[in-house]
Amino acid sequence: MLNNAKPLSNTHLGSALAGTSLIRPKGNKGGRSLTAGLMLTSLVDAFSILVIFLIMNHSNSQDVVNLGDKIQLPTAKDSQFIQQGIVVRVENDKFFIEEKPVQLPQLAATLKKLNESAEIAKKEGLIIVADRNLDYADLSPVILAGSQAGFTKYKFAVIRKD
Amino acid sequence: MHMSSGGGRKGRKKNSNFELNLVPFIDVLSTCICFLLVTAVFINLGSMHVSQAVGSEKQTAEKAKGSVTVSLGGKGDIRFEVKDVPGLKGSQGLTTITGDDGKVNFKRTEQWIQTFASNNTDVKTVLLMPNPYSKYDDLIQLMAQFKKSQMDQIGIAPL
Numbered sequence: 001m002l003n004n005a006k007p008l009s010n011t012h013l014g015s016a017l018a019g020t021s022l023i024r025p026k027g028n029k030g031g032r033s034l035t036a037g038l039m040l041t042s043l044v045d046a047f048s049i050l051v052i053f054l055i056m057n058h059s060n061s062q063d064v065v066n067l068g069d070k071i072q073l074p075t076a077k078d079s080q081f082i083q084q085g086i087v088v089r090v091e092n093d094k095f096f097i098e099e100k101p102v103q104l105p106q107l108a109a110t111l112k113k114l115n116e117s118a119e120i121a122k123k124e125g126l127i128i129v130a131d132r133n134l135d136y137a138d139l140s141p142v143i144l145a146g147s148q149a150g151f152t153k154y155k156f157a158v159i160r161k162d
Numbered sequence: 163m164h165m166s167s168g169g170g171r172k173g174r175k176k177n178s179n180f181e182l183n184l185v186p187f188i189d190v191l192s193t194c195i196c197f198l199l200v201t202a203v204f205i206n207l208g209s210m211h212v213s214q215a216v217g218s219e220k221q222t223a224e225k226a227k228g229s230v231t232v233s234l235g236g237k238g239d240i241r242f243e244v245k246d247v248p249g250l251k252g253s254q255g256l257t258t259i260t261g262d263d264g265k266v267n268f269k270r271t272e273q274w275i276q277t278f279a280s281n282n283t284d285v286k287t288v289l290l291m292p293n294p295y296s297k298y299d300d301l302i303q304l305m306a307q308f309k310k311s312q313m314d315q316i317g318i319a320p321l
Contacts, residue, residue, distance in 0.1 A: 040184045047191035054198035074302040078309040078319060079208030127209065130298050137321060139295035143214070144320040152214050154318070158302055160208035 014155050065129055066155055074132040076158040085127040085155055088142050090134060095142065104141055113150035125153030164309035210305045212316050230278070230313070232304065234296045238266045240304075242274060247282055266300050272307050281310035290318045 065087055067073065088111075089096040095107055102110050111126070128147045130139055146154060228247035234240055238261020245255065259270045279285070288308050292301055305316055 040188065044184055044188060044191065047188065047195065051191055051194045051198065053241075054195065054202060058198055058202060064304075069206075073207075074299040076208065076210060076302050076306040078306050079210050082207045082209045125211075132297070132299035132302075134298040136292040136296040136298065137302065139298055140321040143318060147214055147320065153208035154212040154214065156210060156212065156305075158208050158210055158301060160206040 003135040053126050065127060067129060067157075069131060071131045072133070073129070073159045075161045077161050079160050082127065082155065084158060085125045085153075086111070086151075087127045087129060088146075090128070090130040090138060090142060093138060097154055107141060108145035111145050111151065115149050115151060125155050128156045129157045140146050149151055191270055201228060202292045210302055210309070210316075211314075212305070212318050214317055227287065228282065228285045229289060230285065231289045234266075234293050234300065236293060236295065237261045237264050240266060240271055242278075244278070244282075244285075247285060253263045266303070268303055268307070271304065272310075275307050275311050275313070283312075286313050288313050288317070290316065292318070292321075294321055 007116055039094075065082060069091075071089070071091060072152065089099075095102050095104065097107075097110055097114065126142070128139070130141055177178075229245050231243040231245060232240060233243070240259045242257040242260075243255060247255065257274060259267055259274065261267060290301060290304065301318070308316055309312070
């Protein structure tokens, strides 16, 4: 019953792997085989390279910054690769520090606390994520609070243009 | 596809070769590729670095080389004020580029920045002074133009 269900048993074509087998090759049973030889080794190589490339690309920069739903970043040439830092997101007149919403009066105090407790890599600076059409009046409190908290480097998140 | 375990004895009849079934391996790799392609985000993120001078030491060290203060006015007007650059005094150090339909004329600003940077290669310091209605995108474009001309010590003044 199950043997009849095998689709290859009803055709002239045999299994590609069975045909290339060195132990008991089934490909050349009395006459010419209709099996199409498939070199699976090169396919596996190509797949492996693709997987490695995608994994490397995957963990590049996306884990550093989470863009909000409605944020359109400005595009810029001559920008640097984004590195680690404390992420401050400005979205709809609200401020998010490391994904936690913070009120404007608490901005400087929260940043100061983070600057004191953060790892060395994160003390590198503030990563500011904001919409390209944002007025500077809405962005200025972040810079002011950052200065009060002792940050000297600001990294404005952009989309790199080559 | 076959793999040899190696070191087989001569007298033995049984072949110790074994076969490796590649099909499940290919299945796993295909699944991995599909997952990574679906979850991949193809946005190339970068950042514009700005350094804010907090103390007074940095200012005195850079004063000798000069600086450019960029004031963004209303209607896209931009005023470049060159400070402490030898050979440029008074009104010579002031340039105003009027806006184009209320937007910043980036072609003219780029021309000015490139000309200034090529004539004053020592000047690296830029201070941006936006107005409350300056767009974030305009600031980034100006920063990019300065960086392109090797003027990479950019600061931004809070309101």
